[in-house]
Amino acid sequence: MRLGRKSILAALLLAVCPLAAAPVTAQENGSGLRIGVVVPAEGNFSILGDQILQGINVLKDNSGPAIAEILEEPDSCDPAGGEDAASAFVEAGVDAVIGFLCMESLSSALPILSASGIPSLTLGVRSAIVAEDANRQGLLFYRMAPRDDDEAKMVTRTISTDWVGKPLALVEDGTIYGRELMESVRILLEEIGISPIFVDNFRPSQDRQFGLVRRLERSGATHVFIGGDRQDAATIARDSVEAGLELTFLGGDALNAADGNPPLADGFFAVTLPDARYMPSATRAISQFDQAGIPVGNYTIAAYAAGQVLMAANRAAGLSSAPLADHLSGRQYFTAIGQIEFDEFGERKDNPFELMVWYNGAFVPADLSGGNTGQGGTTQ
Template identity: 45%
Template sequence: MLRTLLAVFLLLSGGLAHARQLHVGLVIPQQGPFAAFGAQAREAFTAWELANPGIFADTVEGDDDCTAASGADAAAAMSEAGVDIIVGFVCTESLAAALPVLSAEGIPVMTLSVRADIISEEAARLGWSFFRLAPRAGEEAEVASDAIFTLWADKPFAIIEDGTIEGRELAEAVRTTLEGRGLKPSFVDNYRPGQERQPSLVRRLKAAGVSRVFVGGERSDLAIIARDAKEQGVGLRFMGGDALYAARGDNPLPEGTLAIVASQYLVGASAEEARASLASLGLIAEGLRVPAYAAADILGAAASRMRFDDTSITQFLLDRRFATAIGPVSFNEQGERREPGFTLAEWRDGAFHRISPRQAAESDNRSQ
């Protein structure tokens, strides 16, 4: 009996010796225009911890008001709190200020929302410990260009943009990439956003003889352009960027509208646990809640599987592939997610749905 108890004690003590208590930092906006994003991240972590109790040693919150000063302050506070890893920093300015401080302390950061390419470029150049669940900004134009090249190479198409920095940069990146592959749009133009009608733009599109239009602009503007085109009897099919994944306005998107949407927002069966956990708190799976839940999935796996003799949490994350609420996640040496950050989607029956270029071509042919 004594020998049996001793064996059990040694087994338990050996298991405890290899347990890894993970102290998690959550740096999110507490007030101001981005507070809703912070609340969604907090709610997701709360839901995850209720569904998976006792995995994290603790979760320490810090404030991010999207300024460089707040980033540096939050980094110092998190370092003093002794966290092992941080999730958050929703803006480029605060993240860029925090990364040098935290990397010097060996504390990696996982962002849910910052897409700027420059962050990962600087992280690689300066050795910052950085991971990104959000898609890389430049990938949006790459996926859009591939879709246009595959679907519209034999059709007259236009590229138009709304004159904003985001819209212009996306449209220009798509045009440049396509022309580098030998495909030129039949018509390039811009329009004034936020108008109640766009009749002159529709007339120009009609005069150009195009049948397909890529829009670098907001959902509401595309809906108005499509409505006016229909009223004028101009048959157009539309594609836009991730900006189309937005709240519905007064005018609906046409059925069959294509969009390049961030993959983390079009999740399927992998998000069922997240949906159920959030629903138990009366919350729906929207905004940053599912990506934040996925971050908790990754850190939960680290807390459960890391040993005290593992080199670092950074290397642990680089070496493995994780099952999460947004699907499989693995990271390259720059901390970028290896899986596609954007996907082609089609608007039908009141929602965007993933679609392959082949399926999109079949849908296009059926509608003609």
């Protein structure tokens, strides 16, 4: 429980920096927030780092004096890099840190930042283990990203509410991602008394999937969940249509990727993060991004929302004697990505994933009751 956090942090502070003076915070000096940002500066993930920096800077540019400064440190995705970034932020006296796309750097940075009363909001780490360790040590950890079990929970919710009584098949591609996602869904469904009529796997990255399609036909399934990537999902859907089957397909977050050959057909459902442009809460933020000429992506809007949470928490802290971190849990914050509330473990109380459907070249919010069509058939 986080109730013992203050005593744990006090001990950490004495152990880590017994002679150091506490940094002057925005709450104490009445100035704007100083926010640290830890992002990859090179490699394949640097584009995500750029998105995060763009997102938080657009918020800063449109928030007057509420955010005084954005300080950046590179995320090398290893423990040493996390320690270096955390130490630099402690020395600079930032009020909070956002970013952290890698578990290794986040895990090593958390004790150092928490010892100085600096909360960390991760935008990318989904591992449940990080939160469990942080809670056990009383660290100031908060997750804006989905948890690694949120995807399976939302898939299960979709199947158990919208596919009730439908002949269900669960198939996966044999990869760690596909197998673990499908198995998690199967177990969650079993716990609520739902059993698929067919469970199978398939070889990924094949030009044709007629073998699986024939097995699906023999099974009698009409609704199919696929634990696999976008290309295989599109191939299975195409081949099922060519075989004359009317199947409704659902996939996971891996479907939210670049289109390929064959393209994903309209009507394919996926549990994924919603596009901010379809979120009423993001209207103002999107206008600001458009004015700045910056594309709106998942990480740009997440960084913007993280800054909104910190601004609101800082305003609340300014009206009390409690530090900013004490105002992060147990409060509702209205952001560009909707209402955010953290529980006592720093986890979001909502599930960020939503049911979306591919239509006209984009994933749009799915309204099953409105008669959206699945690949080869309806969801009704």
